[in-house]
Amino acid sequence: MRDRHCRMPGCRRRAGRCDIDHAVAHADGGATACWNLCCLCRRHHRIKTFARGWRFELLADGRLLVRTPSGVSRVTRPPSWTWDPEPDPPWLEEEAPADRAAR
Numbered sequence: 001m002r003d004r005h006c007r008m009p010g011c012r013r014r015a016g017r018c019d020i021d022h023a024v025a026h027a028d029g030g031a032t033a034c035w036n037l038c039c040l041c042r043r044h045h046r047i048k049t050f051a052r053g054w055r056f057e058l059l060a061d062g063r064l065l066v067r068t069p070s071g072v073s074r075v076t077r078p079p080s081w082t083w084d085p086e087p088d089p090p091w092l093e094e095e096a097p098a099d100r101a102a103r
């Protein structure tokens with residue numbers, strides 16, 4: 001409900017197609033609670049889990065801080081329910097084909 005799409009900066013894969021990731025791993029004592037969960041698509045979930053040098057930190061207010069191995073930091077905020085200024089990037093076309101009955 002909060003995230004609506006993958007929280008990786010620039011990624012817009014819809015939440016229904018994402019993994020629910022524990023910001024602090026469950027194995028490390030991270031709770032399965034909203035304040036410790038965020039949506040990441042499978043690609044970005046794997047980067048967070050397996051790639052070296054990446055850091056993801058879910059802040060108390062829901063912002064996600066992502067640090068790349070080269071030191072670049074980006075923050076994403078949970079999207080607004082009323083207005084979302086970021087357009088979908090063209091490489092993430094996920095729309096289902098139009099319903100033939102609606103034509």
Ligand SMILES: [Zn+2]
Nearest residue numbers: 006011041044
């Ligand atoms: Zn993603």
